[in-house]
Amino acid sequence: MSPPAARAATRPRRPLYQKYFIALFAAVVVPLLINGASEAWFGYRDQRSSLSQQLHAEARSAAAKIQGFLDDIADQLQWTVQLPWREGMDERHRFDVLRLLRQVPAVLEVTLVDGNGIERLHVSRVETDVVNSGVDRSNDPAAIGARTSRIWYGPVTLYAGSEPHMTVAVAGAREINGITIAVINLKLIWDVISAIHVGQSGDAFVLDRSGRLVAHPDISLVLRGDDDPAAARLKQLQQVAIAGGGETAEGSNAESRWVIAAMAPIPGPNWMAFVEQPASEALTPIREALWRTGLLLLVGALFAAMLAYFLARRMTGPIALLEKGAEEIGAGHFDHKIEISTGDELQGLAQRFNDMAVELAVSQERSERIARLKRFLSPQVAELVEGSDQEALLDSHRAEVVVIFCDLRGFTSFSGAAAPEEVMGLLQEYYEALGAIITRYEATLTCFMGDGLMLLLNAPVPCPEPALRGVRMAAEMQASVQSLITRWRARGHIVGFGVGLAKGQATVGRIGYEGRSDYTAIGNVVNLAQRICAAAEDGQILIDATVTEEVGDAFALAPLGTRPLRGFAEGVPVFSVKQDLPRAGFEERAQTMGERWIT
């Protein structure tokens, strides 16, 4: 289990939930955005072009109406040039003119010129008639124009600075029919112009080539003259339109509103008809479409956010549970169950985690049990006991065991004299050396006290030829410890090592209480082995008769006769195992210490 500090360090910087949320959100919103933006752009372009087309159509229609108005007047004027100027035709011509005035309210005055260009009749609504004035009008631009192009349109002039007049001249089919020059009051065009409506608030107006306002729904603009700022704005608009070619123009109209305008020519008098629509109105469909797209985008984004939120939750929820579960299990809470029921791999994973936790729990329990056993059993035996689930092996029963005792000679005095660190250090080396051997021979260590150990063979797990094994082990122990003793002697620590073995029936089993129990053997053989060990001098391995029977062939034995041992009424035959040990120094040690080896 890693410490909390390390755990915190490996915690992800950005939560998985955030990443999923952003990814899902982007996955929905980005296509939406792209789609919306491209739709808006293309929609705008389409709308603009359709608006342009519509305005142009309206402009052409307005131009046609104006042209129609002028054509009507010209047609009516034609009536007056159908008769030739001959003798006696004056009255007839006069009649024609009077009826013309009656018929066409737009005509203010008419001048009839004969085939030679001489003025023959002048009739006006506000002046007295002039008959046969004799004025030569052949150089009048009106007359010249009419002669060349049948219908001549003069420039728009402002009578008295405010009334728009235009001269129209019409020539007859034959030169002798003469020419009619009429002055038209263009205010009547106003009726035509003001009837033209485009959309909600669009209208039409007419400018001549030079930019002067000829007709406008607000007639007062026309009458105001050239230096009016409104008229100047319209002139500006016209210039923009001309510069733009066939495109619609944008600019300020007479009322200073921003408009989109289209232009169509009126060929006869060389005027231009304009149709304007306030930009706000014209672009309304575009604006609305944009708003719609924007709203849709917003709704889509909201939806995407919600979707992303829920999906991310669903994804990361189980993962968070797994993470927590792993944490709990890692902390040792093996009974923590991860509950995931999404029906997918995550649920499977959770199940695996739970199984793992159960197994970890079992394994941990087992490890603890083994650890407990290993305190006295050799690792192999502990595993065996634990693995085969043979706890029953540890139960009390009688068995033929080999008991081995060993301890250090002269340790008591040494430990009294030496510093505590030296004592512990020496013991450490001693146990390390012995421990390795014990483990290898799979002997059961039942207890150790200070410098002495008690070992069992053939319990709790039976082993083949326990006595032989025991003696072999003892021999190895002696060899190992003796080399240690040599080293210690160099440091000035004088100790010896003796081993005693005995074999016999004993009761083996666990004794103790809950939480602290030890495995041990109870019986005569235990005491025997202990006394035999006590009798062993430094470097000796003493064995009893029973052991001797078993190992007689394998090892060279030296019978030491019967020894009186405390606790035994009769003497016990003891044998010594011959070993190849450097025996040098034993006598010295014995002499130096001057001690009884028998402790």
Add this chain to the structure above:
Amino acid sequence: MVARPEHPGQHLERAYSEATAQRLGITTEYFPTRNRDELTAALAAIAENPPQAISVFADVFTMQNREEIIDFATSRHIPVISGWPEFAQSGALCTYGPSLDASYRRLAYYVDRILTGAKPADLPIERPTKFELVLNLKAAKALGITIPQSVETRADRVIE
């Protein structure tokens, strides 16, 4: 010429009439009538020296008293001409002047512009576009005058 001098533009009408009359070789006499007393005096003066025709300048005062003037003239076989059709309806021989209906419509336009905030000084002055010629053939018959075809042709309205 019978006219009320205070009528706006009256002096123009008078000057124009006198100039045209001079061109046509007609002598004119001018009788200003501000009120009924002056009118009575003018009519009395006219009675002493009957003209060939009377031109009544159209204005509110003369409108109100047109019956009197026209009856006075008709009883003396003097044709009356004026500017507004109402005079023809009351017995004047013929009237020629701007169409009041059209003028009133334009008047409404000006009122609208001023009410929406335009300054009167900014609004242009408009001349009349439509003119009306009204003939009273009944009066002509009574006066024993034959109206020439050309004039009849030009008439916008004829009162039989």
